[in-house]
Amino acid sequence: DQVFHIVPETLQQVQHLQHLCSTLLLDFWKPQLPEDISTGEDLHIRVPAHLVQEVKDSLDHHMISYKVLIPDVQQLVDQSMPKERNSHRQVPEGYDYTQYHPMDEIYQWMTQIQKTNSELVTQHYLGKTIENRTMYYLQISQPSDKTKKIIWMDCGIHAREWISPAFCQWFVKEILQNYKSDPKIRRFLQNLDLYVLPVLNIDGYMYSWEKDRLWRKNRSPYMNGTCYGTDLNRNFNSSWGSIGVSYNCTSEIFCGSGPESEPETRAVAQFIEKKKSDILCYLTIHSYGQYILTPYGSTTEPPSNSEELMHVAKKAADALMGKYGTSYEVGSTSLILYSNSGSSRDWAHMIGIPFSYTFELRDNGTHGFLLPSDQIQPTCEETM
Protein backbone atom coordinates (compact mmCIF):
# COMPACT_ATOMS: atom_id res chain seq x y z
CA ASP A 1 0.00 0.00 0.00
CA GLN A 2 1.09 3.56 -0.59
CA VAL A 3 0.08 6.94 0.79
CA PHE A 4 -0.19 9.73 -1.75
CA HIS A 5 0.18 13.45 -1.08
CA ILE A 6 -1.75 15.68 -3.47
CA VAL A 7 -2.47 19.42 -3.51
CA PRO A 8 -5.37 19.97 -5.91
CA GLU A 9 -5.02 23.10 -8.03
CA THR A 10 -8.41 23.50 -9.66
CA LEU A 11 -12.01 22.73 -8.89
CA GLN A 12 -11.93 20.24 -11.75
CA GLN A 13 -9.11 18.37 -10.01
CA VAL A 14 -10.99 18.42 -6.71
CA GLN A 15 -14.01 16.91 -8.39
CA HIS A 16 -11.99 14.27 -10.11
CA LEU A 17 -10.26 13.33 -6.86
CA GLN A 18 -13.55 13.10 -5.03
CA HIS A 19 -14.90 10.88 -7.76
CA LEU A 20 -11.79 8.73 -7.81
CA CYS A 21 -11.71 8.30 -4.04
CA SER A 22 -15.37 7.43 -3.71
CA THR A 23 -15.33 5.06 -6.68
CA LEU A 24 -12.28 3.21 -5.42
CA LEU A 25 -13.21 3.55 -1.72
CA LEU A 26 -9.81 4.94 -0.85
CA ASP A 27 -8.80 5.49 2.74
CA PHE A 28 -8.70 9.17 3.73
CA TRP A 29 -5.90 10.16 6.07
CA LYS A 30 -6.30 13.91 5.54
CA PRO A 31 -8.88 15.38 5.42
CA GLN A 32 -11.31 12.94 6.98
CA LEU A 33 -14.06 13.31 4.42
CA PRO A 34 -14.12 13.65 0.64
CA GLU A 35 -16.29 16.77 0.91
CA ASP A 36 -13.41 18.51 2.66
CA ILE A 37 -11.02 18.19 -0.26
CA SER A 38 -10.29 21.67 -1.57
CA THR A 39 -7.87 23.54 -3.77
CA GLY A 40 -4.59 24.48 -2.19
CA GLU A 41 -5.09 22.10 0.73
CA ASP A 42 -3.10 18.93 1.46
CA LEU A 43 -4.75 15.65 0.59
CA HIS A 44 -3.36 12.38 1.96
CA ILE A 45 -4.90 9.12 0.83
CA ARG A 46 -3.88 5.51 1.38
CA VAL A 47 -4.12 3.48 -1.78
CA PRO A 48 -4.19 -0.31 -1.55
CA ALA A 49 -1.26 -1.94 -3.38
CA HIS A 50 -3.38 -3.34 -6.18
CA LEU A 51 -4.85 0.09 -6.98
CA VAL A 52 -1.62 2.05 -6.89
CA GLN A 53 -0.96 1.91 -10.62
CA GLU A 54 -4.59 2.63 -11.48
CA VAL A 55 -4.62 5.70 -9.27
CA LYS A 56 -1.30 6.86 -10.70
CA ASP A 57 -2.62 6.43 -14.23
CA SER A 58 -5.73 8.39 -13.41
CA LEU A 59 -3.71 11.17 -11.84
CA ASP A 60 -1.36 11.15 -14.82
CA HIS A 61 -4.20 11.35 -17.27
CA HIS A 62 -5.75 14.28 -15.48
CA MET A 63 -2.37 15.97 -15.07
CA ILE A 64 -2.68 15.99 -11.29
CA SER A 65 0.66 16.30 -9.61
CA TYR A 66 1.34 13.95 -6.69
CA LYS A 67 4.08 12.71 -4.38
CA VAL A 68 4.30 9.31 -2.77
CA LEU A 69 4.49 10.19 0.92
CA ILE A 70 4.82 6.60 2.14
CA PRO A 71 5.93 4.00 -0.42
CA ASP A 72 5.10 0.92 1.61
CA VAL A 73 2.53 1.20 4.34
CA GLN A 74 1.82 -2.36 4.93
CA GLN A 75 2.79 -5.53 3.17
CA LEU A 76 -0.28 -6.98 1.66
CA VAL A 77 0.80 -10.40 0.63
CA ASP A 78 -1.34 -11.40 -2.27
CA GLN A 79 -0.62 -15.10 -2.73
CA SER A 80 -3.24 -15.96 -5.26
CA MET A 81 -2.48 -13.96 -8.38
CA PRO A 82 0.54 -11.82 -9.20
CA LYS A 83 -0.39 -8.68 -11.11
CA GLU A 84 -0.44 -9.44 -14.83
CA ARG A 85 1.91 -7.22 -16.74
CA ASN A 86 0.43 -7.57 -20.15
CA SER A 87 -3.28 -7.22 -19.66
CA HIS A 88 -4.77 -3.80 -19.87
CA ARG A 89 -5.90 -2.39 -16.58
CA GLN A 90 -9.43 -1.16 -16.09
CA VAL A 91 -8.61 2.47 -16.69
CA PRO A 92 -11.22 3.71 -19.12
CA GLU A 93 -9.61 6.88 -20.34
CA GLY A 94 -6.09 6.64 -18.97
CA TYR A 95 -3.03 6.72 -21.21
CA ASP A 96 -0.56 4.09 -20.09
CA TYR A 97 2.92 5.56 -20.33
CA THR A 98 4.44 2.25 -19.23
CA GLN A 99 3.35 0.43 -22.37
CA TYR A 100 4.39 0.79 -26.00
CA HIS A 101 1.77 2.42 -28.22
CA PRO A 102 1.07 2.08 -31.94
CA MET A 103 1.08 5.20 -34.09
CA ASP A 104 -2.66 5.81 -34.21
CA GLU A 105 -2.69 5.95 -30.41
CA ILE A 106 0.24 8.37 -30.44
CA TYR A 107 -1.60 10.66 -32.87
CA GLN A 108 -4.62 10.61 -30.53
CA TRP A 109 -2.37 11.24 -27.56
CA MET A 110 -0.89 14.36 -29.18
CA THR A 111 -4.35 15.76 -29.80
CA GLN A 112 -5.40 15.00 -26.23
CA ILE A 113 -2.25 16.48 -24.73
CA GLN A 114 -2.80 19.73 -26.55
CA LYS A 115 -6.46 19.82 -25.57
CA THR A 116 -5.88 19.28 -21.88
CA ASN A 117 -2.86 21.55 -21.67
CA SER A 118 -3.71 24.27 -24.14
CA GLU A 119 -2.03 26.99 -22.09
CA LEU A 120 1.33 25.36 -22.58
CA VAL A 121 1.14 22.98 -25.52
CA THR A 122 0.53 23.52 -29.18
CA GLN A 123 0.68 20.88 -31.89
CA HIS A 124 2.33 21.92 -35.13
CA TYR A 125 2.63 20.56 -38.63
CA LEU A 126 6.18 19.67 -39.60
CA GLY A 127 5.80 17.85 -42.90
CA LYS A 128 4.77 14.62 -44.54
CA THR A 129 6.36 11.22 -44.73
CA ILE A 130 7.03 9.34 -47.94
CA GLU A 131 3.77 7.43 -47.43
CA ASN A 132 2.06 10.77 -46.99
CA ARG A 133 1.47 10.66 -43.25
CA THR A 134 1.56 13.91 -41.32
CA MET A 135 4.45 14.66 -39.03
CA TYR A 136 3.59 16.76 -35.97
CA TYR A 137 5.75 18.19 -33.23
CA LEU A 138 4.61 19.52 -29.86
CA GLN A 139 5.69 22.92 -28.67
CA ILE A 140 5.77 23.36 -24.91
CA SER A 141 6.01 27.03 -24.26
CA GLN A 142 5.14 29.27 -21.36
CA PRO A 143 3.41 32.37 -22.68
CA SER A 144 5.77 35.31 -22.51
CA ASP A 145 6.63 38.39 -24.50
CA LYS A 146 10.29 37.54 -24.81
CA THR A 147 11.71 35.18 -27.45
CA LYS A 148 13.08 32.14 -25.77
CA LYS A 149 15.85 29.79 -26.73
CA ILE A 150 14.74 26.39 -27.95
CA ILE A 151 15.56 22.83 -27.03
CA TRP A 152 14.62 20.39 -29.76
CA MET A 153 14.16 16.69 -29.12
CA ASP A 154 13.20 14.06 -31.67
CA CYS A 155 12.44 10.39 -31.08
CA GLY A 156 11.87 7.41 -33.31
CA ILE A 157 14.17 8.17 -36.23
CA HIS A 158 14.84 4.42 -36.32
CA ALA A 159 11.67 2.36 -36.40
CA ARG A 160 12.69 -0.56 -34.16
CA GLU A 161 13.88 1.59 -31.26
CA TRP A 162 10.52 1.59 -29.50
CA ILE A 163 11.82 2.87 -26.18
CA SER A 164 12.62 6.14 -27.94
CA PRO A 165 9.07 7.34 -28.76
CA ALA A 166 8.03 5.96 -25.38
CA PHE A 167 10.55 8.30 -23.81
CA CYS A 168 9.33 11.35 -25.74
CA GLN A 169 5.79 10.74 -24.56
CA TRP A 170 6.97 10.19 -20.99
CA PHE A 171 9.03 13.36 -21.13
CA VAL A 172 6.08 15.47 -22.24
CA LYS A 173 3.87 13.94 -19.56
CA GLU A 174 6.44 14.61 -16.82
CA ILE A 175 6.95 18.22 -17.80
CA LEU A 176 3.25 19.00 -18.04
CA GLN A 177 2.23 17.07 -14.97
CA ASN A 178 4.82 18.66 -12.69
CA TYR A 179 5.01 22.10 -14.23
CA LYS A 180 2.99 23.75 -11.47
CA SER A 181 4.50 21.88 -8.56
CA ASP A 182 8.14 21.70 -9.59
CA PRO A 183 9.97 25.06 -9.44
CA LYS A 184 12.87 23.66 -11.48
CA ILE A 185 10.55 22.91 -14.41
CA ARG A 186 8.83 26.26 -14.09
CA ARG A 187 12.13 28.12 -14.17
CA PHE A 188 13.25 26.00 -17.09
CA LEU A 189 10.17 26.95 -19.10
CA GLN A 190 10.49 30.60 -18.18
CA ASN A 191 13.64 30.74 -20.26
CA LEU A 192 13.32 27.91 -22.74
CA ASP A 193 10.82 26.46 -25.16
CA LEU A 194 10.68 22.70 -25.69
CA TYR A 195 9.97 21.29 -29.11
CA VAL A 196 9.29 17.55 -29.12
CA LEU A 197 8.84 15.32 -32.16
CA PRO A 198 7.55 12.04 -30.69
CA VAL A 199 7.97 9.94 -33.85
CA LEU A 200 10.14 11.13 -36.71
CA ASN A 201 10.01 7.98 -38.84
CA ILE A 202 6.28 7.37 -38.71
CA ASP A 203 6.03 4.99 -41.67
CA GLY A 204 8.89 2.87 -40.37
CA TYR A 205 7.45 2.78 -36.86
CA MET A 206 4.12 1.56 -38.17
CA TYR A 207 5.88 -1.03 -40.29
CA SER A 208 7.68 -2.32 -37.20
CA TRP A 209 4.33 -2.81 -35.51
CA GLU A 210 2.61 -4.45 -38.44
CA LYS A 211 5.17 -6.31 -40.48
CA ASP A 212 8.75 -6.43 -39.23
CA ARG A 213 9.57 -5.63 -35.63
CA LEU A 214 13.26 -5.08 -36.39
CA TRP A 215 12.82 -2.65 -39.29
CA ARG A 216 15.07 0.39 -39.03
CA LYS A 217 14.76 2.68 -42.03
CA ASN A 218 11.93 4.67 -43.58
CA ARG A 219 9.70 3.17 -46.29
CA SER A 220 10.94 4.95 -49.36
CA PRO A 221 10.74 2.72 -52.45
CA TYR A 222 13.83 2.30 -54.60
CA MET A 223 14.73 0.25 -57.64
CA ASN A 224 11.19 0.17 -58.98
CA GLY A 225 9.73 -0.86 -55.64
CA THR A 226 11.95 -3.90 -55.26
CA CYS A 227 13.81 -2.40 -52.33
CA TYR A 228 12.68 -0.14 -49.49
CA GLY A 229 14.08 2.27 -47.01
CA THR A 230 16.71 4.91 -46.37
CA ASP A 231 18.47 5.15 -43.02
CA LEU A 232 17.26 8.60 -42.05
CA ASN A 233 20.22 9.02 -39.73
CA ARG A 234 22.59 8.74 -42.68
CA ASN A 235 20.55 11.05 -44.86
CA PHE A 236 21.35 14.48 -43.41
CA ASN A 237 23.70 16.89 -45.11
CA SER A 238 26.71 16.34 -42.85
CA SER A 239 29.55 14.87 -44.90
CA TRP A 240 26.77 12.90 -46.54
CA GLY A 241 27.74 9.59 -48.12
CA SER A 242 31.38 9.78 -47.10
CA ILE A 243 31.85 7.06 -44.49
CA GLY A 244 29.96 4.44 -42.54
CA VAL A 245 27.17 4.16 -45.10
CA SER A 246 26.06 1.99 -47.96
CA TYR A 247 24.93 3.14 -51.38
CA ASN A 248 22.92 -0.01 -51.72
CA CYS A 249 19.24 0.11 -50.85
CA THR A 250 19.33 -3.40 -49.39
CA SER A 251 21.60 -2.19 -46.59
CA GLU A 252 20.34 -1.02 -43.21
CA ILE A 253 22.63 2.00 -43.47
CA PHE A 254 21.65 3.02 -46.97
CA CYS A 255 22.13 6.78 -47.07
CA GLY A 256 19.54 7.55 -49.74
CA SER A 257 19.95 8.94 -53.23
CA GLY A 258 21.39 12.21 -51.99
CA PRO A 259 21.56 14.39 -48.87
CA GLU A 260 18.04 15.11 -47.65
CA SER A 261 16.58 12.87 -50.36
CA GLU A 262 13.87 11.77 -47.93
CA PRO A 263 10.82 13.91 -47.09
CA GLU A 264 11.17 13.12 -43.38
CA THR A 265 14.74 14.41 -43.38
CA ARG A 266 13.74 17.52 -45.29
CA ALA A 267 10.85 18.25 -42.95
CA VAL A 268 13.13 18.23 -39.92
CA ALA A 269 16.08 19.94 -41.60
CA GLN A 270 14.05 22.78 -43.07
CA PHE A 271 12.45 23.54 -39.74
CA ILE A 272 15.66 23.44 -37.75
CA GLU A 273 17.50 25.50 -40.34
CA LYS A 274 14.82 28.16 -40.09
CA LYS A 275 15.01 28.30 -36.28
CA LYS A 276 18.68 27.58 -35.84
CA SER A 277 19.68 30.90 -34.36
CA ASP A 278 17.31 30.26 -31.46
CA ILE A 279 18.07 26.58 -30.94
CA LEU A 280 20.41 26.01 -28.03
CA CYS A 281 20.32 22.26 -27.91
CA TYR A 282 19.51 19.46 -30.34
CA LEU A 283 18.72 16.05 -28.86
CA THR A 284 17.97 12.91 -30.80
CA ILE A 285 16.89 9.78 -28.94
CA HIS A 286 17.85 6.25 -30.01
CA SER A 287 18.45 2.81 -28.55
CA TYR A 288 20.27 0.70 -27.56
CA GLY A 289 23.66 0.84 -25.93
CA GLN A 290 23.50 3.32 -23.10
CA TYR A 291 25.56 6.13 -24.58
CA ILE A 292 25.48 9.89 -24.70
CA LEU A 293 27.17 10.62 -28.02
CA THR A 294 28.72 13.89 -29.11
CA PRO A 295 29.73 14.98 -32.61
CA TYR A 296 31.21 13.77 -34.87
CA GLY A 297 30.68 10.43 -36.49
CA SER A 298 32.27 11.36 -39.78
CA THR A 299 35.63 12.37 -38.37
CA THR A 300 37.63 11.93 -35.19
CA GLU A 301 38.47 15.64 -35.34
CA PRO A 302 36.78 17.07 -32.21
CA PRO A 303 34.19 19.84 -32.58
CA SER A 304 35.15 23.37 -31.59
CA ASN A 305 33.33 23.32 -28.27
CA SER A 306 34.23 19.75 -27.48
CA GLU A 307 35.27 20.37 -23.87
CA GLU A 308 32.01 22.01 -22.99
CA LEU A 309 30.01 19.35 -24.87
CA MET A 310 31.75 16.58 -22.94
CA HIS A 311 31.44 18.35 -19.62
CA VAL A 312 27.68 18.74 -19.95
CA ALA A 313 27.30 15.17 -21.20
CA LYS A 314 29.33 13.78 -18.30
CA LYS A 315 27.16 15.63 -15.82
CA ALA A 316 24.09 14.20 -17.50
CA ALA A 317 25.50 10.67 -17.35
CA ASP A 318 26.32 11.09 -13.66
CA ALA A 319 22.81 12.33 -12.90
CA LEU A 320 21.38 9.44 -14.86
CA MET A 321 23.47 6.94 -12.95
CA GLY A 322 22.36 8.48 -9.67
CA LYS A 323 18.83 7.23 -10.21
CA TYR A 324 19.16 3.46 -10.70
CA GLY A 325 22.87 2.91 -11.15
CA THR A 326 22.64 2.58 -14.91
CA SER A 327 25.90 3.54 -16.51
CA TYR A 328 26.09 5.48 -19.75
CA GLU A 329 29.29 5.88 -21.74
CA VAL A 330 30.04 9.40 -23.01
CA GLY A 331 32.02 10.40 -26.07
CA SER A 332 32.06 10.98 -29.80
CA THR A 333 30.50 8.40 -32.08
CA SER A 334 33.60 7.99 -34.19
CA LEU A 335 35.68 6.99 -31.18
CA ILE A 336 33.18 4.99 -29.17
CA LEU A 337 31.13 3.24 -31.80
CA TYR A 338 32.02 3.49 -35.45
CA SER A 339 32.34 6.04 -38.17
CA ASN A 340 29.22 7.31 -39.86
CA SER A 341 28.20 10.30 -41.91
CA GLY A 342 24.92 12.05 -42.55
CA SER A 343 23.68 11.87 -38.97
CA SER A 344 21.17 14.42 -37.75
CA ARG A 345 23.24 15.18 -34.69
CA ASP A 346 26.37 15.99 -36.72
CA TRP A 347 24.33 18.14 -39.09
CA ALA A 348 22.73 20.12 -36.26
CA HIS A 349 26.14 20.90 -34.83
CA MET A 350 27.60 21.79 -38.20
CA ILE A 351 24.93 24.40 -38.88
CA GLY A 352 25.77 26.05 -35.60
CA ILE A 353 23.69 24.49 -32.84
CA PRO A 354 26.15 24.38 -29.96
CA PHE A 355 24.83 21.46 -27.94
CA SER A 356 24.00 18.44 -30.02
CA TYR A 357 23.67 14.96 -28.56
CA THR A 358 22.51 11.49 -29.43
CA PHE A 359 21.13 9.49 -26.54
CA GLU A 360 21.25 5.73 -26.89
CA LEU A 361 18.91 4.45 -24.20
CA ARG A 362 18.78 1.06 -22.43
CA ASP A 363 19.87 -1.59 -22.57
CA ASN A 364 23.32 -2.98 -23.09
CA GLY A 365 22.31 -5.75 -25.45
CA THR A 366 20.64 -8.33 -23.26
CA HIS A 367 17.28 -7.31 -24.74
CA GLY A 368 18.54 -4.78 -27.27
CA PHE A 369 15.69 -3.39 -29.35
CA LEU A 370 13.14 -5.65 -27.63
CA LEU A 371 13.27 -3.83 -24.32
CA PRO A 372 10.50 -5.18 -22.08
CA SER A 373 7.78 -2.67 -21.28
CA ASP A 374 8.45 -3.03 -17.58
CA GLN A 375 11.70 -1.18 -18.23
CA ILE A 376 9.98 1.81 -19.81
CA GLN A 377 9.39 3.50 -16.49
CA PRO A 378 12.88 3.16 -15.00
CA THR A 379 14.51 4.02 -18.33
CA CYS A 380 12.44 7.17 -18.68
CA GLU A 381 12.79 8.16 -15.03
CA GLU A 382 16.55 7.95 -15.07
CA THR A 383 16.81 9.74 -18.40
CA MET A 384 14.61 12.57 -17.16
Added chain:
Amino acid sequence: AAAMELPPSHGVANRAAALATGYLCYRRGSPGRGLALRCLRRARRQDIDDVGHKYYLELVLEDVLDKDSTVNCTAEVLYHLGNKNIAPDVQFTLEGELKNTEEADNIFYSRIKSLEKELVAENIPDSHGNVPPEMEPVRLLAWVASGYLIWQNSTENTKFQLAQIKRVKQVKRSDEYLEFDYTILLHEMVSQEIIPWQMTVLWHPQHGVQVTQDSRQPKHASQ
Protein backbone atom coordinates in the same frame (compact mmCIF):
# COMPACT_ATOMS: atom_id res chain seq x y z
CA ALA B 1 55.52 -4.36 -30.81
CA ALA B 2 54.66 -3.46 -27.22
CA ALA B 3 51.09 -3.43 -25.94
CA MET B 4 49.38 -0.04 -26.15
CA GLU B 5 46.82 1.12 -23.60
CA LEU B 6 43.36 1.93 -24.99
CA PRO B 7 40.61 3.97 -23.32
CA PRO B 8 37.85 1.62 -22.09
CA SER B 9 35.33 3.52 -24.20
CA HIS B 10 37.26 2.67 -27.35
CA GLY B 11 35.05 1.17 -30.07
CA VAL B 12 37.30 -1.66 -31.20
CA ALA B 13 38.24 -2.63 -27.66
CA ASN B 14 34.56 -2.99 -26.89
CA ARG B 15 34.07 -5.21 -29.90
CA ALA B 16 36.85 -7.45 -28.65
CA ALA B 17 35.16 -7.46 -25.26
CA ALA B 18 31.84 -8.48 -26.80
CA LEU B 19 33.58 -11.29 -28.64
CA ALA B 20 35.33 -12.53 -25.53
CA THR B 21 32.05 -12.42 -23.64
CA GLY B 22 30.32 -14.46 -26.34
CA TYR B 23 33.01 -17.10 -26.26
CA LEU B 24 33.06 -17.25 -22.49
CA CYS B 25 29.29 -17.47 -22.31
CA TYR B 26 29.35 -20.38 -24.75
CA ARG B 27 31.92 -22.21 -22.67
CA ARG B 28 30.33 -21.61 -19.29
CA GLY B 29 26.67 -21.01 -19.98
CA SER B 30 23.58 -23.16 -19.61
CA PRO B 31 19.80 -22.72 -19.71
CA GLY B 32 20.15 -21.52 -16.14
CA ARG B 33 23.10 -19.25 -16.66
CA GLY B 34 23.64 -16.54 -19.28
CA LEU B 35 26.47 -14.05 -19.00
CA ALA B 36 26.55 -10.57 -20.46
CA LEU B 37 29.18 -7.87 -20.57
CA ARG B 38 28.63 -5.29 -17.82
CA CYS B 39 31.61 -3.16 -18.70
CA LEU B 40 35.12 -3.09 -19.98
CA ARG B 41 37.55 -1.96 -17.28
CA ARG B 42 40.81 -1.97 -19.12
CA ALA B 43 42.08 -2.71 -22.60
CA ARG B 44 45.48 -2.99 -24.23
CA ARG B 45 46.33 -3.80 -27.78
CA GLN B 46 49.38 -5.37 -29.32
CA ASP B 47 50.14 -5.60 -33.02
CA ILE B 48 52.06 -8.81 -33.69
CA ASP B 49 53.88 -8.79 -37.03
CA ASP B 50 52.64 -11.42 -39.46
CA VAL B 51 50.21 -12.77 -36.90
CA GLY B 52 47.50 -10.27 -36.04
CA HIS B 53 46.12 -7.95 -33.39
CA LYS B 54 45.94 -9.06 -29.79
CA TYR B 55 43.75 -7.45 -27.15
CA TYR B 56 44.28 -7.80 -23.42
CA LEU B 57 41.05 -7.11 -21.60
CA GLU B 58 39.73 -6.75 -18.08
CA LEU B 59 35.99 -7.27 -18.06
CA VAL B 60 33.12 -7.27 -15.63
CA LEU B 61 30.39 -9.77 -16.51
CA GLU B 62 26.89 -9.95 -15.14
CA ASP B 63 24.40 -12.77 -14.83
CA VAL B 64 21.54 -12.17 -17.29
CA LEU B 65 19.00 -13.44 -14.75
CA ASP B 66 20.42 -11.53 -11.78
CA LYS B 67 22.05 -8.25 -12.71
CA ASP B 68 23.52 -7.77 -9.26
CA SER B 69 25.55 -10.92 -9.62
CA THR B 70 28.82 -10.00 -11.31
CA VAL B 71 32.18 -11.61 -11.88
CA ASN B 72 35.51 -10.16 -12.98
CA CYS B 73 37.37 -11.65 -15.86
CA THR B 74 40.59 -11.20 -17.80
CA ALA B 75 40.68 -12.21 -21.43
CA GLU B 76 42.97 -12.23 -24.42
CA VAL B 77 41.59 -11.99 -27.93
CA LEU B 78 43.76 -12.54 -30.98
CA TYR B 79 42.32 -11.54 -34.35
CA HIS B 80 44.27 -13.36 -37.05
CA LEU B 81 45.72 -11.32 -39.86
CA GLY B 82 44.66 -12.13 -43.37
CA ASN B 83 42.70 -15.34 -43.32
CA LYS B 84 39.19 -14.36 -42.38
CA ASN B 85 38.06 -17.95 -42.07
CA ILE B 86 39.83 -18.60 -38.82
CA ALA B 87 37.91 -17.62 -35.72
CA PRO B 88 39.76 -15.36 -33.30
CA ASP B 89 41.64 -17.07 -30.46
CA VAL B 90 40.18 -16.39 -27.07
CA GLN B 91 41.55 -17.20 -23.65
CA PHE B 92 40.01 -16.16 -20.38
CA THR B 93 40.32 -16.43 -16.64
CA LEU B 94 37.41 -15.90 -14.31
CA GLU B 95 38.03 -14.43 -10.89
CA GLY B 96 35.82 -16.26 -8.48
CA GLU B 97 32.94 -18.62 -8.82
CA LEU B 98 29.91 -18.53 -11.03
CA LYS B 99 26.53 -19.17 -9.47
CA ASN B 100 25.65 -22.85 -9.27
CA THR B 101 22.76 -23.61 -11.59
CA GLU B 102 22.64 -27.39 -11.21
CA GLU B 103 19.18 -27.47 -9.74
CA ALA B 104 17.60 -25.14 -12.30
CA ASP B 105 19.35 -27.00 -15.13
CA ASN B 106 18.13 -30.38 -13.93
CA ILE B 107 14.58 -29.14 -13.56
CA PHE B 108 14.62 -27.81 -17.11
CA TYR B 109 16.22 -30.99 -18.39
CA SER B 110 13.56 -33.21 -16.79
CA ARG B 111 10.78 -30.95 -17.94
CA ILE B 112 11.83 -31.12 -21.59
CA LYS B 113 12.68 -34.81 -21.50
CA SER B 114 9.20 -35.58 -20.25
CA LEU B 115 7.33 -33.53 -22.88
CA GLU B 116 5.07 -35.67 -25.01
CA LYS B 117 5.14 -33.34 -27.96
CA GLU B 118 8.32 -31.59 -29.04
CA LEU B 119 8.61 -28.02 -27.85
CA VAL B 120 7.95 -25.40 -30.51
CA ALA B 121 7.92 -21.64 -30.04
CA GLU B 122 8.30 -18.38 -31.95
CA ASN B 123 9.34 -14.79 -31.34
CA ILE B 124 11.18 -14.88 -28.05
CA PRO B 125 11.12 -12.18 -26.75
CA ASP B 126 7.92 -10.93 -28.35
CA SER B 127 7.59 -7.45 -29.85
CA HIS B 128 7.08 -5.92 -26.42
CA GLY B 129 10.16 -7.56 -24.99
CA ASN B 130 8.26 -10.16 -22.99
CA VAL B 131 9.44 -13.72 -22.39
CA PRO B 132 7.00 -16.15 -20.75
CA PRO B 133 8.74 -17.47 -17.60
CA GLU B 134 8.70 -21.08 -18.80
CA MET B 135 10.54 -19.99 -21.96
CA GLU B 136 13.35 -18.23 -20.16
CA PRO B 137 15.67 -21.29 -20.15
CA VAL B 138 15.00 -21.80 -23.87
CA ARG B 139 15.96 -18.19 -24.44
CA LEU B 140 19.10 -18.47 -22.34
CA LEU B 141 20.15 -21.60 -24.19
CA ALA B 142 19.95 -19.58 -27.43
CA TRP B 143 21.89 -16.75 -25.77
CA VAL B 144 24.65 -19.19 -24.80
CA ALA B 145 24.70 -20.90 -28.20
CA SER B 146 24.78 -17.55 -30.01
CA GLY B 147 28.06 -16.95 -28.17
CA TYR B 148 29.52 -19.64 -30.40
CA LEU B 149 28.29 -17.91 -33.55
CA ILE B 150 29.57 -14.58 -32.29
CA TRP B 151 32.98 -16.06 -31.60
CA GLN B 152 33.24 -17.85 -34.92
CA ASN B 153 32.09 -14.94 -37.07
CA SER B 154 33.47 -11.79 -35.49
CA THR B 155 36.17 -9.50 -36.79
CA GLU B 156 37.57 -6.27 -35.41
CA ASN B 157 34.88 -4.50 -37.44
CA THR B 158 31.83 -6.34 -36.20
CA LYS B 159 29.89 -6.49 -32.97
CA PHE B 160 27.17 -9.10 -32.76
CA GLN B 161 24.33 -9.45 -30.32
CA LEU B 162 21.41 -11.87 -30.19
CA ALA B 163 18.31 -9.82 -31.11
CA GLN B 164 15.54 -12.38 -31.09
CA ILE B 165 14.69 -16.06 -31.43
CA LYS B 166 12.48 -16.29 -34.49
CA ARG B 167 11.71 -19.94 -34.10
CA VAL B 168 12.77 -22.89 -31.97
CA LYS B 169 11.87 -26.50 -32.42
CA GLN B 170 12.93 -29.35 -30.23
CA VAL B 171 14.28 -32.44 -31.98
CA LYS B 172 13.68 -35.62 -30.01
CA ARG B 173 16.70 -37.82 -29.48
CA SER B 174 17.08 -41.33 -28.26
CA ASP B 175 20.24 -40.53 -26.31
CA GLU B 176 20.50 -38.38 -23.20
CA TYR B 177 21.06 -35.07 -25.00
CA LEU B 178 18.47 -32.40 -25.65
CA GLU B 179 18.49 -31.03 -29.17
CA PHE B 180 16.94 -27.81 -30.41
CA ASP B 181 16.81 -26.34 -33.87
CA TYR B 182 16.88 -22.55 -33.60
CA THR B 183 16.46 -19.80 -36.13
CA ILE B 184 17.74 -16.66 -34.46
CA LEU B 185 18.26 -13.07 -35.50
CA LEU B 186 21.67 -11.58 -34.83
CA HIS B 187 22.08 -7.82 -34.72
CA GLU B 188 25.39 -6.54 -36.09
CA MET B 189 26.08 -3.12 -34.58
CA VAL B 190 28.40 -1.59 -37.19
CA SER B 191 26.36 -2.39 -40.30
CA GLN B 192 23.12 -2.38 -38.27
CA GLU B 193 22.12 -5.52 -40.11
CA ILE B 194 19.73 -8.12 -38.75
CA ILE B 195 21.05 -11.50 -39.83
CA PRO B 196 18.95 -14.66 -39.64
CA TRP B 197 20.97 -17.67 -38.57
CA GLN B 198 19.98 -21.27 -38.14
CA MET B 199 21.74 -23.41 -35.55
CA THR B 200 21.47 -26.90 -34.10
CA VAL B 201 22.10 -26.86 -30.38
CA LEU B 202 22.85 -29.83 -28.17
CA TRP B 203 22.77 -29.67 -24.39
CA HIS B 204 23.11 -31.88 -21.38
CA PRO B 205 23.49 -30.67 -17.78
CA GLN B 206 26.85 -32.40 -17.41
CA HIS B 207 28.17 -31.87 -20.91
CA GLY B 208 27.47 -28.21 -21.54
CA VAL B 209 26.22 -26.51 -24.69
CA GLN B 210 27.32 -27.43 -28.21
CA VAL B 211 26.46 -25.94 -31.55
CA THR B 212 26.81 -28.87 -33.92
CA GLN B 213 25.68 -27.23 -37.11
CA ASP B 214 24.94 -23.69 -38.17
CA SER B 215 24.05 -21.84 -41.33
CA ARG B 216 23.70 -18.17 -42.09
CA GLN B 217 20.38 -17.49 -43.77
CA PRO B 218 19.61 -14.98 -46.50
CA LYS B 219 17.75 -11.83 -45.49
CA HIS B 220 14.14 -11.91 -46.73
CA ALA B 221 13.95 -10.27 -50.12
CA SER B 222 13.89 -6.64 -48.97
CA GLN B 223 10.29 -5.58 -48.99
